[in-house]
Amino acid sequence: MELIPHVIDGRETESRDGARFPTVDPYTRRPWAEAALGGRDEAALAVTAARRAFDEGPWPRMGYAERGAILHRLADLMDAHLDELALADTTDMGKPVADTRGKDVPRSASNIRFFADHARLSAAEAFPMDSGHHAYTRFEPAGVVAAIAPWNFPLMLETWKIAPALAWGNTVVLKPAEQTPASASLLARLALEAGMPPGVLNVVHGHGPGSAGEALTTDPRVDRITFTGESATGRAIAAAAAANLTPVSFELGGKGANLVFADADLDLAVSWSIKAIFTNAGQVCLAGSRLYVQRDIYQEFVDRFTAAAEALIAGDPKDPATQFGPLASEEHHAKVTSYLDTVPADGGKIVTGGPGEGLFVHPTIVLDAPPTARVCREEIFGPVAVVTPFDTEADAVAAANDTPYGLNAMVFTENLSRAHRVSAALRAGTVWTNCFFIRDLRAPFGGVGDSGIGREGGTYSREFFTEPKAVVMAV
Ligand code: NAD
Numbered sequence: 001m002e003l004i005p006h007v008i009d010g011r012e013t014e015s016r017d018g019a020r021f022p023t024v025d026p027y028t029r030r031p032w033a034e035a036a037l038g039g040r041d042e043a044a045l046a047v048t049a050a051r052r053a054f055d056e057g058p059w060p061r062m063g064y065a066e067r068g069a070i071l072h073r074l075a076d077l078m079d080a081h082l083d084e085l086a087l088a089d090t091t092d093m094g095k096p097v098a099d100t101r102g103k104d105v106p107r108s109a110s111n112i113r114f115f116a117d118h119a120r121l122s123a124a125e126a127f128p129m130d131s132g133h134h135a136y137t138r139f140e141p142a143g144v145v146a147a148i149a150p151w152n153f154p155l156m157l158e159t160w161k162i163a164p165a166l167a168w169g170n171t172v173v174l175k176p177a178e179q180t181p182a183s184a185s186l187l188a189r190l191a192l193e194a195g196m197p198p199g200v201l202n203v204v205h206g207h208g209p210g211s212a213g214e215a216l217t218t219d220p221r222v223d224r225i226t227f228t229g230e231s232a233t234g235r236a237i238a239a240a241a242a243a244n245l246t247p248v249s250f251e252l253g254g255k256g257a258n259l260v261f262a263d264a265d266l267d268l269a270v271s272w273s274i275k276a277i278f279t280n281a282g283q284v285c286l287a288g289s290r291l292y293v294q295r296d297i298y299q300e301f302v303d304r305f306t307a308a309a310e311a312l313i314a315g316d317p318k319d320p321a322t323q324f325g326p327l328a329s330e331e332h333h334a335k336v337t338s339y340l341d342t343v344p345a346d347g348g349k350i351v352t353g354g355p356g357e358g359l360f361v362h363p364t365i366v367l368d369a370p371p372t373a374r375v376c377r378e379e380i381f382g383p384v385a386v387v388t389p390f391d392t393e394a395d396a397v398a399a400a401n402d403t404p405y406g407l408n409a410m411v412f413t414e415n416l417s418r419a420h421r422v423s424a425a426l427r428a429g430t431v432w433t434n435c436f437f438i439r440d441l442r443a444p445f446g447g448v449g450d451s452g453i454g455r456e457g458g459t460y461s462r463e464f465f466t467e468p469k470a471v472v473m474a475v
Helices: 040-055 064-080 082-093 097-121 154-167 182-193 212-218 231-242 266-282 295-310 330-342 393-401 416-425 458-465
Strands: 006-008 011-013 020-025 030-036 126-128 134-141 144-148 171-175 201-203 224-228 248-251 257-260 290-294 349-355 361-367 384-390 408-412 430-433 466-473
Touching: 006 040, 006 182, 020 082, 030 182, 040 144, 040 171, 040 201, 040 212, 064 082, 064 097, 064 154, 064 182, 082 097, 082 154, 082 182, 097 154, 097 458, 144 154, 144 212, 154 171, 154 182, 154 224, 154 458, 171 212, 182 201, 212 231, 224 231, 224 458, 231 248, 257 266, 257 393, 266 295, 266 361, 266 384, 266 408, 290 295, 290 393, 295 349, 295 361, 295 384, 330 349, 330 361, 330 384, 384 393, 393 416, 408 416, 416 430, 458 466
Parallel strands: 144 171, 144 224, 171 201, 224 248, 257 290, 257 408, 290 384, 361 384, 408 430
Antiparallel strands: 006 011, 006 201, 020 030, 126 134, 134 466, 349 361
8 A cells, every 4th residue: 555654854754663554535435545653753853854954954044035946846846746636635535626626736836836925025124213223123934843734625724834934944844634644745745856955844644642743742842833723622732832832823613604694696695605614515614604694585595505505516526526525534424423413402403414425414504503502603614504594783793703713704795884894893813705715815814712823824924934033223
């Protein structure tokens, strides 16, 4: 069986003890490859390599243009290996190849290009002082970055972390999710081919608690931890990082509210609402899992939304026509279906969807669930939309904000004043009006409350991945 290796100090390696773990294709439910199973030793070796590459190597000392050229070569190589990278994520997690090939891998390459250019073109601050002194800011790389990633957008979220870290001159140890190891090793191989010095981008495979992941969060030689994953894991990592006062950036769970007003363009609202909850089988932190629809159009919306959900093409993720794949793993399938079991007892009803063949859960719509129902309060991370009517704008905003999460929200209205007013009133890191998932990489990305700590994107990434230094000169 194919081996997915660690990449440490420029070399593809197995673990010291030769341990491996199977990576399972959720569509066939059979292992399709084995990954090297790293633990504390491999994490420590990778940090040693990254530390040496940072303290002694050329990467942090290069000009932005030279580093940028290597990053651009990497992005070009990702384009050239589009099929291989797309297939790696599709096979590891069951995401339709139409999405990995059409969106995730191109967006991953564009993450790399964007941050290469952003770092090169960033202007530094300068402050001519009344006293005649001159103060300016140097954005110096922070050092060794531990990047810990989830399985739902493997390559895309890994590059979202790695690209700014590298562009600003840091070195990186990446730990991909154990469900999706394949694309990360390919990426590290391509980085070496692009001319990135050994030790600059290291990949260690393994688990979180008591394993490679936890080792990265407690290693005092790590200068930054950037993590995307569950809020509960964020709490564990924050506690681990506290011992060394290591700065963290967290992108965590969500329970996105999607507000559809009676004055909305209904075609637009239905089509974006479908994408917002059923893309990637709902395994999206930004998923619009709580839909609030104004009562005048509630029934019409529900009818059209249900018909569109039932029309999604489920099937083999490797078939380019497939729009909807299985859930990513046996454990995750068990978690999502356990939420469906709570619906009747909590007072709701499932009008379409539910478990299908294998690891499929069909696009599921729940009506009549009270706000206290678990499907309304907890992140299911699956294709389950709860639709609830509302009467007034104030009711809609109150319902949307009634959550410990605050990653994102959507508003559908043709009333411009309402769009601005509601966007301001929603407690969320991102609000989309009459669209969803559109990103400008210069804008802040992150969440409030249980959805995260800090922001990444553009200058927000620069603040996190550098140590801004003030220099004050007498003139
Ligand atoms: P997870 O928290 O279970 O795992 C994420 C990563 O953390 C994995 O690599 C895992 O091995 C590692 N990990 C687990 N415990 C650890 C520990 N104690 N120390 C160090 N590392 C540890 O999350 P997941 O199931 O892979 O991903 C799904 C979650 O991610 C959902 O909650 C989703 O909302 C969230 N997510 C958030 C965003 C965002 O941008 N806010 C994006 C994607 C996913």
